[in-house]
Amino acid sequence: MTSSDKTLADRTYRQLRGDIVNGRLAAGSKLKLEGLAQDYAVGMSPLREALARLMGDLLVVSEGQRGFWVAPLSLDELDDVSRVRALIETEALNAAIRNGDAEWEHEVTAAFEALAAVEEHLPHTREPLPPEQLEIWEARNRAFHAALVSAAGSPMLIKLRALLYQQSERYRRVSLNVSRGWRNVHDEHRAIYDATMQRNALRACRMTELHLARTAEEVRKAMAALSRDDDAPGDKA
Amino acid sequence: MTSSDKTLADRTYRQLRGDIVNGRLAAGSKLKLEGLAQDYAVGMSPLREALARLMGDLLVVSEGQRGFWVAPLSLDELDDVSRVRALIETEALNAAIRNGDAEWEHEVTAAFEALAAVEEHLPHTREPLPPEQLEIWEARNRAFHAALVSAAGSPMLIKLRALLYQQSERYRRVSLNVSRGWRNVHDEHRAIYDATMQRNALRACRMTELHLARTAEEVRKAMAALSRDDDAPGDKA
DNA sequence: TGTCAATCTTATTTCGATATTTTTTCGAAC
DNA sequence: GTTCGAAAAAATATCGAAATAAGATTGACA
Structure with a gap:
């Protein structure tokens, strides 16, 4: 939105990050790819790219072939x-x-x-x-x-x-x-x-x-x- | 290879990480997507996912619509x-x-x-x-x-x-x-x-x-x- | 020499095919 | 009648390839 959103993956990364940090996406909840793709109006590739980056921020966790979750709080x-x-x-x-x-x-x-x-x-x-x-x-x-x-x-x-x-x-x-x-x-x-x-x-x-x-x-x-x-x-x- | 390589993106992530850390991929060098996809025998999707994760490890940097580079050393x-x-x-x-x-x-x-x-x-x-x-x-x-x-x-x-x-x-x-x-x-x-x-x-x-x-x-x-x-x-x- | 446009290269994304996991259904055994 | 397990079905994640769009380059023209 505000800063460098040169690519869709970039924008999606920032939006997701914001929604996780402010709790709009609840801690521990499953991130269903199809739903997210619809909500953020992007395809799978930029979405997955954004999620992969969020793993590095410790905001998202993933498990083998089972998908992504919002990192839990404890x-x-x-x-x-x-x-x-x-x-x-x-x-x-x-x-x-x-x-x-x-x-x-x-x-x-x-x-x-x-x-x-x-x-x-x-x-x-x-x-x-x-x-x-x-x-x-x-x-x-x-x-x-x-x-x-x-x-x-x-x-x-x-x-x-x-x-x-x-x-x-x-x-x-x-x-x-x-x-x-x-x-x-x-x-x-x-x-x-x-x-x-x-x-x-x-x-x-x-x-x-x-x-x-x-x-x-x-x-x-x-x-x-x-x-x-x-x-x-x-x-x- | 050795540990949890449940997905291609996972394996590619580990391989790339190793090749960057040990210098096989030179610091500062451009990571051309097509070439990498060939070298690691994967498609664009897992490759980009791996690169996105490596950004979180500070091993790869990217610029808008211009691609990815191995993070430079100084x-x-x-x-x-x-x-x-x-x-x-x-x-x-x-x-x-x-x-x-x-x-x-x-x-x-x-x-x-x-x-x-x-x-x-x-x-x-x-x-x-x-x-x-x-x-x-x-x-x-x-x-x-x-x-x-x-x-x-x-x-x-x-x-x-x-x-x-x-x-x-x-x-x-x-x-x-x-x-x-x-x-x-x-x-x-x-x-x-x-x-x-x-x-x-x-x-x-x-x-x-x-x-x-x-x-x-x-x-x-x-x-x-x-x-x-x-x-x-x-x-x- | 500088600028613009055409062209080429490359990154990005969409979309559809495939593989995996999860859920449900159905049947047999207790 | 309930429980357990296998098989089918549904849901979902993963991946590859082709289409799109952005940036870089070249060469013509001013």
């Missing part, structure tokens, strides 16, 4: 992803604080202010965020975290960080659908931003770890609640 | 990959030393001894290793490093480690074709092994870092020599 994997993400993200942030120049500071500031504009009047109530505002917040949150590490000077670190961020985002979306309102995520972002601008790498990394750990904890609660609901689905059969 | 990327690999690998080794049980110790020991059996009568001369012995050494080196971290208890860490190992292997293969004989790589492996068995995580990680840094240094020299040769290819035009 509490164990949530822990795993969160911990590895903290490792990568702090390493990258540390490097960025060492290497970042004035332009980087400017970009981080712009990203932070854009994010702050959304976060400052976030509902403290327990009503769920309207979908389109959620999309805006997701986009700016992603942009802020990406901007922070953009000066790390390590393409590999940045690639891995993006991979792990995307994994985390899948989990986070689960919790946002169940969430009892927003914790003070904005304060956490501000703490990271301030420490970064002061070039206090140690503090910036600690704040990042805290931020990731709290997010993971929130997701963990939401997922635990969900799986309890699955076990005891109430009255309706 | 000195900058070598540094980048080596550093990130050290980060991931030490983190994983540290966790493995914390978590590893007796079975893990046994597996590591078996892998080390298999590797040692090859390394102990490695030529100290400057003759290049015969290809089939090189393959054996590569396989056992890979198995040893994989065994070390296998008890890390973090699937994600292990996945990323495998990705980075594969990247490093591409670079290492370059240097082995130019190499002036083997440095005492066996002593380095033994040092890592001994520290690991003593559950001395700090020392094991330091030895690993040293091992990776030395390997990277060797590759760097080889690549620098190669690119000098490219610039001044001698008499022949």
